[in-house]
Amino acid sequence: xxxNILLIILSLTFSFTAFAQDNVNPAQNSERIGKKQLVAGxxxxxxxxxxxxxxxxxETEEADIxxxxxxxxxxxxxxxxxxxxxxxxxxxxxxxxxxxxxMEGLEKGEIVAYNEDYTDTLTLKDIREQFDAQxxxxxxEKLDGTGDTTIFVKGSFSWSDVKELLITEExxxxxxxxxMFVRILGICPVRVFQRSIATADGDEEKTNExxxxxxxxxxxxxxxxxxxxxxxxxxxxxxxxMSYDDLFQRRKFSSRIISEGMxxxxxxxxxYSRSGLESMLESxxxxxxxxxxxxxFWEY
Numbered sequence: 001x002x003x004n005i006l007l008i009i010l011s012l013t014f015s016f017t018a019f020a021q022d023n024v025n026p027a028q029n030s031e032r033i034g035k036k037q038l039v040a041g042x043x044x045x046x047x048x049x050x051x052x053x054x055x056x057x058x059e060t061e062e063a064d065i066x067x068x069x070x071x072x073x074x075x076x077x078x079x080x081x082x083x084x085x086x087x088x089x090x091x092x093x094x095x096x097x098x099x100x101x102x103m104e105g106l107e108k109g110e111i112v113a114y115n116e117d118y119t120d121t122l123t124l125k126d127i128r129e130q131f132d133a134q135x136x137x138x139x140x141e142k143l144d145g146t147g148d149t150t151i152f153v154k155g156s157f158s159w160s161d162v163k164e165l166l167i168t169e170e171x172x173x174x175x176x177x178x179x180m181f182v183r184i185l186g187i188c189p190v191r192v193f194q195r196s197i198a199t200a201d202g203d204e205e206k207t208n209e210x211x212x213x214x215x216x217x218x219x220x221x222x223x224x225x226x227x228x229x230x231x232x233x234x235x236x237x238x239x240x241x242m243s244y245d246d247l248f249q250r251r252k253f254s255s256r257i258i259s260e261g262m263x264x265x266x267x268x269x270x271x272y273s274r275s276g277l278e279s280m281l282e283s284x285x286x287x288x289x290x291x292x293x294x295x296x297f298w299e300y
Contacts, residue, residue: 054228054245057183060174067293068172070185070261071286075165081254084232084247089160094231098244099162099189101230102218103127110226113216118186122216130215131191133157164190166214167255171290173297180294184220184248191215220248256283 077086085098096104105111106124113122128134133155166188173180191213194206228245247253256279259268269286273279 052228052243054224055249058174058177058181060172060181061176064174064176065172066175066297068170069290071169071171071257071290072259073167073169073255074258075167075253075255077163077165079254081252084234084242085165085244085253086163087233091159095233096230097159097162097233098165099159099215101227101232101244102189102223103157105223105226105230108226111218111223113218114186116188116214116217118217118219127216128155130213131157131161132193158193161191161193162189162215163192164212166190166258173294175297178298180290180297182251186217187220187223188217189215256280257286258283260286 075082075085077083088095088097091097091100102111106113106127113127114120115122122130125134135155167184168186169182169184171180171182192210193213195209195211196206224245227248228243230244231241232244232247234242242252257269259266269279269282273282
C-alpha cells in the first residue's frame with residue numbers, strides 16, 4: 001500500500017515538473033513545435049482571402065421578371081458607414097482603399113475601365129490624366145545663370161481626392177422567388193478637388209471652389225472576382241475580415257438615389273428639386289416606392 005502511494009506521488013511530481021517546463025518560456029520550445037515563434041496575435045487563425053470564390057447570383061429567367069427599374073446612386077465617402085471604402089488613404093500592407101484596389105486591378109489587367117456609356121475602354125494613361133497624376137517636366141534657369149535645366153516630376157495619385165462613388169444598379173421583382181432583387185451594374189469613383197486658375201506669372205493658384213470629375217467606370221459583375229479577394233478596411237472585428245464584394249453584396253453602405261431609369265428627359269433628382277433638403281426627401285420617396293412595389297407584388 002505504501003509503495004502504491006509513493007508511486008502516485010512520484011508520478012504527480014514529474015507531471016507538474018514537465019508542465020512547468022513547458023510554460024516557463026514558450027520561445028524555448030519553438031524548435032520542438034516546428035521552430036515557430038509564438039508572438040502575441042500572430043498565431044491566431046486567419047482566413048485566406050486569395051482562395052475565396054464569388055458567391056453566384058440566384059438563377060433568374062427573363063419570363064419571371066414582372067417589374068424592373070434602373071437606379072443611379074451617389075455614395076458619399078465622408079459618411080462614417082462608408083469609411084471602409086475611403087480608408088486607408090495611405091496604402092498599408094494588408095489594406096487598400098477602394099480606389100487603390102481598383103487601380104491595382106487595372107494594372108494587373110483583372111479589371112477593365114470604361115467610359116460612362118461602356119462603349120470605349122480607358123488606358124492607365126487616360127486615367128492618370130483624369131486623376132491629374134501624369135508625369136510633368138519644367139524648364140527652369142540654372143542658379144549660376146549658365147542656361148536652363150529641365151526638371152522631371154513623377155506624377156502621383158492623391159487617393160484622398162476620391163470622396164464619392166457613383167453606382168448604377170437594377171432592381172427587379174422575380175415572381176418565382178416572390179422577392180425583390182438588386183444587381184449592381186457599374187461603379188465610378190469621383191474625384192473631388194479644388195479648382196485652380198492660372199496667374200499672371202504663369203503659375204497656378206487654387207481657389208475656394210471645388211469640382212467633381214468622374215474617373216472611370218467598371219462593370220461590376222466582371223470585377224467581382226477580383227474584389228472578392230481584396231480585403232477592405234474595418235475597425236469592428238479583425239477576426240471576421242470582409243472583402244469589397246462582401247460589402248456591396250450585403251449593402252453595407254449608405255447612399256442616396258440621384259436618378260432613375262425611364263424618367264422624363266433623363267432628369268437628375270437635383271434638376272427638379274429646389275434645395276438639398278428637397279433632393280434628400282425625393283431620394284427617400286424613391287426608396288420607399290421601391291419597397292412598396294415589392295409589397296404590392298407579394299401574394300399572401
